[in-house]
Amino acid sequence: MNAVVVGGSGFLGRHICAALQARGARVLSLARRPAPGIPSARINVVDEASxxxxxxxxxxxxxxxxxxxxxxxxxxxxxxxxxNVRLVERLRDAVAKVPHQVRVVQLGSVFEYAMPAPGRHLTEDAPPNPSTAYGRSKLRGSEIVLDATRAGLLDGVVLRATSCAGPGLPSSSLLGRTVAELRDAAIRGKAAVIRLAPLTAERDFVDCRDLAAAVVAAATVPVVGRTVNIGSGSAVSVRRLVDLLVSVSGVQATIVEEDTSTGRSAGVDWLAVNTGLAERMLGWCPRHSLASTVRAMWSEATTNAEEGPD
Structure with missing residues (x-):
């Protein structure tokens, strides 16, 4: 397996590169900056000719x-x-010029769906009706891959992932910011005061290493033309996750909830996916517990300040 990971230097990309290498693949990262320990091509895909x-x-x-x-x-x-759109178009056009068929694994998002009622797990049959600009852009990227698959230009599969957590989570995320501020407080030897959006929501968090394992599975099994949900299958309180991080860190901290949430999941009080299709078609299920995810986040206790469109 010769694999190219677009965005291989990013938070998820680094874990995906590692998982593919562990499977024996020859991996090349394609991003605007090199991926540590991975053969890399420094390219801005959007600006490059197909x-x-x-x-x-x-x-x-x-x-x-x-x-x-x-x-x-x-x-x-x-x-x-x-x-999320033009980059995917550029990749589609490039892959279409390759003389052999290429399996394309597109990382989509559950925010491409219409959000479910509390307590109702999202399945792949849920209508694609995103309520945010982020979700709309991700849906268009997924549709580009699926349309190209139907046209015979590539062998595409879309993994619609829930929120990801794990070692290296960028500080632009709520949990990544919590880790970064706890680390700063630990270095200073002082208590932390962490100001966050309200922690009232319940979310489905999947460990980034589990998502990487799902990508490896999708690269090697016949799931062409499908969308598959990837998550833990359970909704957990965001407040509980933050409390676990504080507890694992051993740092004295005060959490201040203020303002309102304005991110990609604003207004979504409860979210979890059904992972049955992933289990049946990919032979995949999440392996990391919430506690192990939190421990790994604190153990690494680093953030990728340049996280962005790789």
Missing amino acids: ATLADLFIEHGTTVLVNAAGAVWGYDEQALEES
Whole structure:
């Protein structure tokens, strides 16, 4: 398996590269900055000609292309369009020029769906009706891959992931910010005062290492033309996660909830996915417990300050 990971230097991309290498794949990261320990090509995909990208894919003997790039937290609509739509179009056009079929694994988002009523798990049959600019841009990216698959240009599969947590989570996320501020307080030897959006929601958090395992599975089993939900299958209180982080850190901390949530999941009080299709089609299920995820986050206790559209 010769794999190219677009966004291989980012939070998820680094874990995906590691998981593919562990499976024996020859991995190349394609991003604007090199991925530590991974052969890398420094390219801004959006600005590169599709023919140039195709030549790179051919030279690498690419059999699997994983798109782990994209804008997530704190980006305007122009950045979302460029990173979540135009980038996917550029990859589609490049892969179409490769003389052999390439498996494309697109990382989508559960925010491409209409949000469910509390207590009702999202399935792949849920209508795609995103309520945010982020969700709309991700849906368009997924549709590009699925349309190209139907046209025979590539072998595509879309993994619609829930919120991800784990070691290296960027500080632009709520949990990543919590880890960063706890680490800063620990270094200073002082108590932390962490100001966060209200922690009233319940979310489905999947460990980034479990998501990486799902990507490896999707790269190797016949799931062409499908969307598959990837999550833990359970909703957990965001407040409980923050409290666990504080407890594991051993740092004295005061959590101040203020303002209102304005991110990609604003207004969503409860969210969890049904992972039955992933279990049946990918042979995948989450392996990491919430406690192990939190311990790993604190153990690494680093953030990727440059996290963005890789």
